[in-house]
Amino acid sequence: MHRNGFLSLAILSSVVNLAQMVNIERLSVDGITLGEGPHWDVKSQSLFFVDIRGPTLFKYTPATEQIVSIKTGTDPVGFIIPVKGKKDHFVIGEKLNITLIHWDTTSNQIVSKEVLDTLPEPSTNRINDAKCDASGRLWLGTMTDGKDIEDGAGSFYSYTKKGGVKKQLKKITISNGIATPTNNEKFWEYTRYGCLA
Missing domain, CATH: 2.120.10.30 (TolB, C-terminal domain)
Known part of the structure; x- marks a missing residue:
């Protein structure tokens, strides 16, 4: 982008x-x-x-x-x-x-x-990107909201209507490029420092 x-x-x-x-x-x-x-x-x-x-x-x-x-x-x-x-x-x-x-x-x-x-995050953060997996779960990440991006200030969450929000990972700088395959066996996310799978 x-x-x-x-x-x-x-x-x-x-x-x-x-x-x-x-x-x-x-x-x-x-x-x-x-x-x-x-x-x-x-x-x-x-x-x-x-x-x-x-x-x-x-x-x-x-x-x-x-x-x-x-x-x-x-x-x-x-x-x-x-x-x-x-x-x-x-x-x-x-x-x-x-x-x-x-x-x-x-x-x-x-x-x-x-x-x-x-999301239970500081007001200095915002949601950056999200995708749904094949089961309908929403996966989303947060980051610093503003020009000065703080390393490790964000988190990575899942959300379902029944279960609500669950923090999956913390100390994420930027969640971006989230992708899920149709079989839900792996998960990809591009962060500022590399990919998670």
């Missing part, structure tokens, strides 16, 4: 199968200050992503080349993930909150917002 006014993202042109080739295109969006959290939604054939500092949610549909965006408020937003089986419902990370949002992407209005849980 780039901070210089545009965002370059990988757009997958078809359902990703590791054995098949994919077509990667560049998407430039003017005005983004800190793009993050790309999530390809197979069902809608759309790419969702955020501008952390915006704080803005984006939906890009390659078939129509349409970009829809909406501001979420004043707190930094670290990720957006569609809720399976619920049209226009998303889980987003706002500052330290895990929030369920109903964003009608047709009328481009936020219909409702509900804070599901809040």
